[in-house]
Each structure stands twice: as C-alpha cells, then as structure tokens.
Amino acid sequence: MTTKEKIKYKFQTANVVEKLIAINVLVFILFFLVQTIAFLFKIPSDFLMSWLVFPKDPGEFLFKPWSIITYSFLHSGIWHILSNMLILYYSGTYFLSYFSSKKLLTVYFLGVIFGALIYMLSYNLFPAFEATGKSYLIGASAGVMAVLVAIATHIPDLKIRLMFIGAIKFWYIAAFLVVLDVIQIPFGNAGGHFAHLGGALLGFLYAKQLAKGNDIGAGFEKGIEWFLSLFESKNNKKPKMRTVYKKPQTSTSKTQIKKNISKDEKQQKIDSILDKISKSGYDSLTKQEKDFLFHAGKEN
Numbered sequence: 001m002t003t004k005e006k007i008k009y010k011f012q013t014a015n016v017v018e019k020l021i022a023i024n025v026l027v028f029i030l031f032f033l034v035q036t037i038a039f040l041f042k043i044p045s046d047f048l049m050s051w052l053v054f055p056k057d058p059g060e061f062l063f064k065p066w067s068i069i070t071y072s073f074l075h076s077g078i079w080h081i082l083s084n085m086l087i088l089y090y091s092g093t094y095f096l097s098y099f100s101s102k103k104l105l106t107v108y109f110l111g112v113i114f115g116a117l118i119y120m121l122s123y124n125l126f127p128a129f130e131a132t133g134k135s136y137l138i139g140a141s142a143g144v145m146a147v148l149v150a151i152a153t154h155i156p157d158l159k160i161r162l163m164f165i166g167a168i169k170f171w172y173i174a175a176f177l178v179v180l181d182v183i184q185i186p187f188g189n190a191g192g193h194f195a196h197l198g199g200a201l202l203g204f205l206y207a208k209q210l211a212k213g214n215d216i217g218a219g220f221e222k223g224i225e226w227f228l229s230l231f232e233s234k235n236n237k238k239p240k241m242r243t244v245y246k247k248p249q250t251s252t253s254k255t256q257i258k259k260n261i262s263k264d265e266k267q268q269k270i271d272s273i274l275d276k277i278s279k280s281g282y283d284s285l286t287k288q289e290k291d292f293l294f295h296a297g298k299e300n
Helices: 003-013 016-040 046-050 058-062 067-073 078-096 101-125 141-154 170-187 190-211 218-229 254-260 263-280 287-299
Strands: 159-162 166-169
Touching (some): 016 046, 016 067, 016 078, 016 101, 058 101, 067 101, 078 141, 101 141, 101 190, 101 218, 141 170, 141 190, 159 170, 166 170, 170 190, 263 287
Antiparallel strands (some): 159 166
C-alpha cells in the first residue's frame, strides 16, 4: 500500500469529527503555504482569502454568499486552530456516543451559519461598532461551540476529568466558555465572541428541542444527505434489488442488541455505562461498551 493509499484509507475510515479536523488542518496549512510563497515573490496574498471570509456588511455578503460557510475553515494562527480542534475532538467524541454523524454535521454547520448571522447583526445593531470600518469573521469557533453546548445540554451532569482540575461536570465547562466570551466582548475581537455566542445558542436550542421531540435541523440534515450523495460513485450507490442474507452473529452487532435485549434491560445497561463514564471518564469504557453506547445513540 502506497503512502497515498494509506492516507486515503485513513481518511475513509475516520469518523466525522476526525474528518472535520483533518479538513480544517489541511486548509490551514495550504493557506499559510500560499502566504509564504506570496511573501517571497512579493505577490498580494489577501485576494483569495477576501473571497472566503465572512463580512459584517450585508451588501458585501450578497456578492459572496458562500462565505457564510467558507469562513469557518480559515484560522488566524496556530493557537486559534489548535484550541478549536481540541474542543471539537473531545466534545464531538461524546456527541457521537449519543447521536449520528449527520446530526453532528447539522449542529456544526448550523452553528457556523447562526454564529455568522449573529456577528453581522451585532456589528450593524449596537452603537459601539458604528465607527468600525471593514470587519471580517474567520474560524470554526461558532460550529465548535454549537457541538460543545449541544452535547453539554444533553448530558449536563456527565463528569469528565481535566488535567490539574479533576472531575468536572460537562455543563460547567460549556458555561465557563460562554461566560468567558461574554465578559471579553469589550476587550477586543467582539465580533468573534458574538459568533461564539451565536453558535452556543444554536447548540442549546437544538438539544432542548430535540429532547422535546422537535428536530429543528431536520431540513438542513436532508440537505447534507443530498449534498453528500453528489459525491457518491455509481458503484457505491445501493442497488434497487435488495439481497437478503443471514448476517453472522457478533457480540456487539446492532441487530443482536435489538433482538436479545429488551427496552428496560437496554436502558439499564446505558445507565450503567453512563455511571462508569461519570466516575472514571469515557476512556475507561471497553470497546464493547463504546460500541453499545454508539449504536444506542444512533437509534435515538
């Protein structure tokens, strides 16, 4: 297997969180390489980025509507992307234990969109920004905050272990980051903080409504399914004729869970696993427990 094939295989077998991180890191590296080359040859380097960043001016946005998504794949520096990707990795990993990959993409990109709109609204509404000239938004923080707050709202009492701090409730971490954004608004990067808060609000509303049986992202999720289907090759599409065959029995297969475990027993097992996570962290779970929790979350 060649290096190219290994990279392709790694990407294909990665989960959606790992793929999002890989894409963000790749775009980050490519843009800084472009800036380096532009610097060496004295070429203007801002032309490409100016078409991808999200503006505060609604009139400018009309000429580049794609920027409401593309801005989220751009980052200003190492710390910016590192902090975003670390939070996305840990919050996204927990998110996938309870919900599907498509729901994570839905929350992430709705957070990106809602964060951008809150950023634009705040810069055109509050008198404090009247004298502000051109301003642009970059970074995945709004989408990351949406995922973090959504899963923290769904499992607020789950405790995770942090270095030097110990076990702390998931919701406390999310609340701390939200408060941090609020108090930092007067001290710089106000637009960025407003975008973070917009993403956090979307994540909170999404999780609360989903708990009530209302999936506010259902339409967007269908749009994601349609978009992803455009990239499927004909060989990967499901045939119209269904082939029926007997699946081999495995200890953690979804079919066996449905057949052999009643609803009450299944809930008891889920509660037992969640108690274990609360006491010892997610990494303490066995592979079978992680698989069981993953399949149970997808069914919800």
